[in-house]
Amino acid sequence: MSCTGSIRPPPEFLTRPCSIEALRWRAEWIRMETIRQIAGAGLGHYSSVFSAAELLAVLYYRTLRLDPSNPQWPGRDKFLLGKGHIGVGLWPILADLGYFPAAWLDDFGQMDAPLTDHPVMRQVPGVDFSSGSLGHNLSVGVGMCLASRFRGGDDRTFVLLGDGELHEGQVWEAAMAASHYKLGNLVAIVDANGSSADGPTSDVMNIEPVAGRFEAFGWRAIEMDGHDVSRIVEVLDDLPDARTAVPTVIVARTLKGKGVSFMEAAPREWHLGFLGPDDRQRAENEIRSRMR
Secondary structure (H helix, E strand, O other): OOHHHOOOOOHHHOOOOOOHHHHHHHHHHHHHHHHHHHHHHOOEOOHHHHHHHHHHHHHHHHHOOOOOOOOOOOOOOEEEEOOHHHHHHHHHHHHHHOOOOHHHHHHOOOOOOOOOOOOOOOOOOOOOOOOOOOOOHHHHHHHHHHHHHHHOOOOOEEEEEEOHHHHOHHHHHHHHHHHHOOOOOEEEEEEEOOEEOOEEHHHHOOOOOHHHHHHHOOOEEEEEEOOOHHHHHHHHHOOOOOOOOOOEEEEEEOOOOOOOHHHHHOHHHHOOEOOOHHHHHHHHHHHHOOOO
């Protein structure tokens, strides 16, 4: 695998914040880059990245207030990846924005390489907290929002959660605390693809109605199609001021394996796997057809 094989965006898609058209392209690019990195690592999480591709694209190329030249800038928006197993989808974004050299992508998943399956904050610039064990990041987000309040900041903390992650009790302790402390600077986004490593979330432990449960804890809840870029932009552009008193949860209804038909049909098989040459070609052809 070589960085030279990476697909580069058209020049008009390089300006941040990106247009709707550019964001759609970026989501497909995230899928392509995920396939490319896993090809070198020999194993990885495809379908979980693909359900979140549009969310990551809009967050990083439009919404988040960032300064890649100063990753520890206190006034930046923070992003916490609760579903840490999709780190492979985050790495090309951070490299593209200039947090670290693109050559690092060549070594994804290799022994002693900085880019691992799950983000490690002490190894990679641009990672605000390490993740892997599910359920912790919303609690960390609560702490970050309290710290920002004490500093008098107007930054936000965004936490991307998997819906299977909502089976963890710590998530609901954090939800209760966020409401109690009136953290309007906290935004949770649930990648509600209906699937976990153990099976459909409705079978493993029913979590519906997700929005209703957060509302019961005192949150402002919004449901949306997590693959509709225009709608994602509308929702994130219209967030209340960070100094308001009510935390926001966005329940993004998504499809695990989105964008590759055979993964959509069998999402659990591609939760952790490896594409052989023929399947890789099929997947890339489907994605490329939407990037023209």
